[in-house]
Amino acid sequence: MSEEEIIMENIEEELRQALEARDEETVNNIIDDVHPIDIAIMMEDFSDEEIRIFHQLVDDEKIATILEQADEELQVRLIVSLDNESIIKLFNYMQKDDIVDILGDMPWDRRKAIVNLMKIGDRKTIQDLLGYAEDTAGGIMTTEYISLYCGFSAMDALQKIKEIAPKTEVIETIFVINIKKELIGVVTLRDILTADNDATLESIMEEHFVSVEPEMDQEEVSLLVSKYDLSVVPVINKRKALLGIITVDDIIDVIQEEHTEDMLHMGGVSGEESMDSTLWESIRMRLPWLFVNLVTAFLACFVINVFESTIAQVVALAAVMPIVTGMGGNAGTQTLSIMIRSIALGEVSLKECWKPLVKEALLGIINGAAVGAVTGVIVYFLYGNMFLGVIIFAAMICNMLIAGVCGFVIPLVLKALHADPALASSIFLTTATDVFGFFIFLMLAQVFLPLLI
């Protein structure tokens, strides 16, 4: 355990003891001293009783800060016992995008009841935000930002910013709008500070800026942020009105989330699963995928069955054939990993598709020849039959060529069909390399059977 983990554990112990003793002062001191995310992590281990005492001893503003940092499960546990009015009180201290996340996880009727209790202005904003899908720009944007009229002078703007600063999330970037409320530029606090007092925002703003529409997929937004080193992205509608902003800390969460999903999908696991999933959840999420794989395995089994009489005559075939399919799978997975990552980073476009495809095909042939030659020689020495070596050499080249082409084409096709390339590519790839691998090798063996016996 690291030093930091030990410290956190001691604090957690202290916090729990203070809660048990209903020691309001100690509890609040700990909360003031420790980052809300660390408090949230500690509270994941809390019992319902401890959470109940926590509500009694800690005021709404602090609970709201912890709620913003909590994971979904803790959020539910923290508010499930509260009545709607208490929830509204908590919400007063929270960012709109965090409120929407919490409401999104609630049953429909409860959500409606809570929204109806809100002030009219808030209600409208929340309802608009709830209208966007969770994984779109609209779903991750916040509505706390500063937008100022383009005719403002730098001095007026600075005064306004000073007034609004305590209430809003981002003050380093100010969004400049014209009389039609269209977003026409962005200006940084730095520009305002260094500008002449009388300069208008219009004269110092940057007119070239990246903006997104609320329907854009969050992964695309994260690619823009990472490409252009943005710290905040305005979300605008078709009439160029500013709807909200996306901040870089939310983008980091998106990137981590999408990475986790890609990684787990590649390994044949649901993106929802984590170390914390229960045994039952894990079974439910993994077993279907194993059954899909079982179909592939039986396809390969049927191919082998067709050549049963050939194997009966040369049993060595049974021992060496998994080498052909295994190596095909490995080579194909190499191609697949590069493709899936390139697709995720938006680096692959159709116009540049032919050259790398030819490269992968050549790579399959060359690597297949290299691996096949070594395998062939070893097999020759093991079984004393040169033709068996030649057959495995030829089969290896064919199967690695298939692996390279399939590893390249399958994720692109899935992407074009709007399926997740990370999820389904490997199953199609393994099917191809197993079925073709066994078929080619055993077919060659059958054709040249007299030479093998």
Add this chain to the structure above:
Amino acid sequence: MSEEEIIMENIEEELRQALEARDEETVNNIIDDVHPIDIAIMMEDFSDEEIRIFHQLVDDEKIATILEQADEELQVRLIVSLDNESIIKLFNYMQKDDIVDILGDMPWDRRKAIVNLMKIGDRKTIQDLLGYAEDTAGGIMTTEYISLYCGFSAMDALQKIKEIAPKTEVIETIFVINIKKELIGVVTLRDILTADNDATLESIMEEHFVSVEPEMDQEEVSLLVSKYDLSVVPVINKRKALLGIITVDDIIDVIQEEHTEDMLHMGGVSGEESMDSTLWESIRMRLPWLFVNLVTAFLACFVINVFESTIAQVVALAAVMPIVTGMGGNAGTQTLSIMIRSIALGEVSLKECWKPLVKEALLGIINGAAVGAVTGVIVYFLYGNMFLGVIIFAAMICNMLIAGVCGFVIPLVLKALHADPALASSIFLTTATDVFGFFIFLMLAQVFLPLLI
């Protein structure tokens, strides 16, 4: 192709024509209008001749901005033709961390010659920065930041910030130091703007802040940034002196880079490879890994060989045995993906190790029983032999149990040995599931051979 890609392509065409015509005005207009990262991407396709003309028509400041955004290959091409004095001129417009990245890729003697041409103060900074490994906090930090003495008033501080702002990267966070030059707090521009004019920085600063040491691995830094939603991280030495800062845009690059590496390593590819790698580079990077896999494949082959006489008597074994090993590999990969991702996100600690290990073992037995039962029934109907079905059922449970335990333990052991779990785990896992899978199944078949014939 997306609308944006078409626009970029047209601009690239326009830029190249302007270069060919040596039309200085058009070239500079395009550079002013387009984001430097987009210019850098266009220039990746440029010929050496085009880059030469580019140097003639565009001034150093603009080239420096593009250089900062360029990938390694383009950086080298952009400066390789320049003499040391011209390079120093370009460096005057660049951030120190970007200069160090470029110098780091140069031959040792050339680097030394250029550093010796720098002003004394710059030389010292650059030499210090060059001393840190590329993938540590020190390697990615920049030295452009604002640090102010804690006794400064908010008004004085604001005045200072206005002066320094044009020259530095981050002005939203100001680092507060005491008389011993120790970093004792951070204060945001927002706090300064809303504070009383006479308030000292010491009275408004935040004393609890996250800092890192220069030796910390960049991946650990990125975990801190993502956990605490930081926008900038101070790097301090053991005496608490501020050495530099790490900005969130660099952290996003780190996260993308580390994820690409994990993904490619999982797939058995070097983290260095990309779509742009040449055929020869790809062969050189992938072939060694395929040979490592070949060793595994032959291990499995030897196991099968041991049971050659058994297979000769029941050829059906050859057809169904790949199902046992294949499904073991699939189940193990599921566990592995979750583990590698959890390790990367810093979610796995040794103290919480036993419960999830037992879970994975149970999961292996339960999923093995489910998949094994279905497989057993199908095999029974295919070959009309109930015992073959029972044997595959038993072998499947054993192999999935092995898969679950190995998928869990292998990455943790590699992590403890300071090896990259993403890189080597899958090869050990496949070795285990293949060798044990074939062994268990064929061993059972041999023991119960009379029942199978």
